[in-house]
Amino acid sequence: MRLLALDPALRNSGYAILQNEGSKLGAIAYGVIRNKAQLSMPGCLLEIHRQIDELIRLHSPEECAVEGLIYVQNLRTAMTLGAARGSALLAAAQHGMPIYEYPPRRVKQAVVGHGTAQKSQVGFMVRSLLGLTEIPEADAADALAIGWTHFQMHSSPVAVHRVNRPI
């Protein structure tokens, strides 16, 4: 199964395309959709939607996983984040993909082993778990972690709590 994992935000949206073959999970592509500070809010929504639509056409993922409600400072930030998320999820929905949501604590727990892990630990762990040559930048690492969580939840839900940190 091929998955599109997303960590959307107005300025920097992390994405990852993951695929499992047998028991092995591999990262086909990952990165960050960047919008410059000068770009208007609607301009950012356009770019997020356009680039995710392009990713879907290029890699044909069958499912989509996204981070659930995250804590933000205020309602304005929540509305802006919601708009970025809406634009990203719309692209997935327009391709008929089912969308799964994972709370940030669950993602950290699945990848690092506890729900209060630091961002740097997430990057370190996804490199190890997915056999990447280097630690991905933070937003891409978050998307990869969401993808990892999705496969954990769907293939062996009880195993999630057993993911250990490397020695």
Add this chain to the structure above:
Amino acid sequence: MRLLALDPALRNSGYAILQNEGSKLGAIAYGVIRNKAQLSMPGCLLEIHRQIDELIRLHSPEECAVEGLIYVQNLRTAMTLGAARGSALLAAAQHGMPIYEYPPRRVKQAVVGHGTAQKSQVGFMVRSLLGLTEIPEADAADALAIGWTHFQMHSSPVAVHRVNRPI
């Protein structure tokens, strides 16, 4: 000039198409995009985007006006409202329309004369201001009020505070 005014929300999104001819402002179309309670969040985003895209193709508005940040109870509601808004604004942005935002207080002030007006007063006033045969339902009335505000701000900004309630 022809305007698309929007009051987006996940379940009930108000819309209005307004046009000014000389000093007269008329409502060409208005209503509510409804999503049933059973429809998933991505399903709602699809419907909002699809129906607004259809409205734009049908009526060819040149500009878009939308309500600014509104007060909501919590972050989850703000994120959901933001997603609905993102989906609606994306449709306008995809047609290259400039988007204007008006805070709820300014809309009420422009239409009713004070920023703390009740919903029923907004409906009563837009009927009167736009010469409608009946009071529109609340979400459509909000969209019409946003549209009215846009034309007030762009044609005679200082006059906004002088809009009086009918006798």
